[in-house]
Amino acid sequence: MAELQLHQHGKSRVRLGRTWREGSVHHFVEWMVHTMLESDMELAFTDGDNTGMTATDTQKNTVYVVAKKMSKRCSIEQYATALAQHFVHTYPRVSKAKVWVEQAPWKRVEVGGIPHDHGYAMCGTEVRTTHVTYDRAGKLDVQCGVKDLKVLKTTQSGYEGFLRDAFTLLPEVRDRVMATSVTATWKYAYQPMDYDATFATVRGALLDGVFGPPKGGVYSPSVQFTLYAMAQLALERAPQVESVFLNMPNLHFLPCAPVGSGFDDDVYVATSEPHGNIEAVVTRKDAKPHCRL
Numbered sequence: 001m002a003e004l005q006l007h008q009h010g011k012s013r014v015r016l017g018r019t020w021r022e023g024s025v026h027h028f029v030e031w032m033v034h035t036m037l038e039s040d041m042e043l044a045f046t047d048g049d050n051t052g053m054t055a056t057d058t059q060k061n062t063v064y065v066v067a068k069k070m071s072k073r074c075s076i077e078q079y080a081t082a083l084a085q086h087f088v089h090t091y092p093r094v095s096k097a098k099v100w101v102e103q104a105p106w107k108r109v110e111v112g113g114i115p116h117d118h119g120y121a122m123c124g125t126e127v128r129t130t131h132v133t134y135d136r137a138g139k140l141d142v143q144c145g146v147k148d149l150k151v152l153k154t155t156q157s158g159y160e161g162f163l164r165d166a167f168t169l170l171p172e173v174r175d176r177v178m179a180t181s182v183t184a185t186w187k188y189a190y191q192p193m194d195y196d197a198t199f200a201t202v203r204g205a206l207l208d209g210v211f212g213p214p215k216g217g218v219y220s221p222s223v224q225f226t227l228y229a230m231a232q233l234a235l236e237r238a239p240q241v242e243s244v245f246l247n248m249p250n251l252h253f254l255p256c257a258p259v260g261s262g263f264d265d266d267v268y269v270a271t272s273e274p275h276g277n278i279e280a281v282v283t284r285k286d287a288k289p290h291c292r293l
Ligand SMILES: O=c1[nH]c(=O)c2[nH]c(=O)[nH]c2[nH]1
Pocket: 159, 170, 221, 222, 223, 224, 250, 276
């Protein structure tokens, strides 16, 4: 006999744009929203009975309704919280709402050094993310993050001392290009007053962990060491953060010696596949672990 275990239903990849007009200055965001509802809908799966079900089409429509209701400029965390709470408070069969939001990297343009009133350009790939859950007991969980944050440094990176056997071809190096696309998520011990400010603090810490000071930088003996240094800095600078998950592919730039010349740390074969893949969860001592592995 079969038994229904966890079940949920939601809408994926709902895209929206939202403008807030503050006089002549307009603020714009583009969001990709995913919803998922845990609800008392076993009979839909086992008996084909849809009574009381919040259709995924309704969930999609609600994404837009709640965006409209956010009358003041807000962060993705505030929006996702409002959306999750709406589902639980409106639909008695819903026991837990899960909402993911990703913010596209539109940035206000500057013309002659002056911020434009309503002009935006998309520069880069970096997407700000959040994952919010809210349940009928009123438990709210907000996780923040960033993905596709691509970083590269042309030196101050090496890789030495690793195991060598018959399968090892990689030479040891003290100078190489280090490039990665950072995915980070972090959990708070307590919710910050200002999600935007805390996001900026954590993002800044992650970048400083990679690059070090502007003159001279900081040496990376491995992606692993740099990942841990980044997470340590984030925990140090943002006291609200209790744990950080980081995933960092090692995007290899392979030494290239064009025909007739040698390799002088100047020309590389740029690759994306295959790539190394390094990840870890780093928690504040005595904090609850945060599982993304
Ligand atoms: O920083 C690195 N970590 C690794 O685990 C690894 N493995 C590898 O081939 N190159 C590298 N570089």
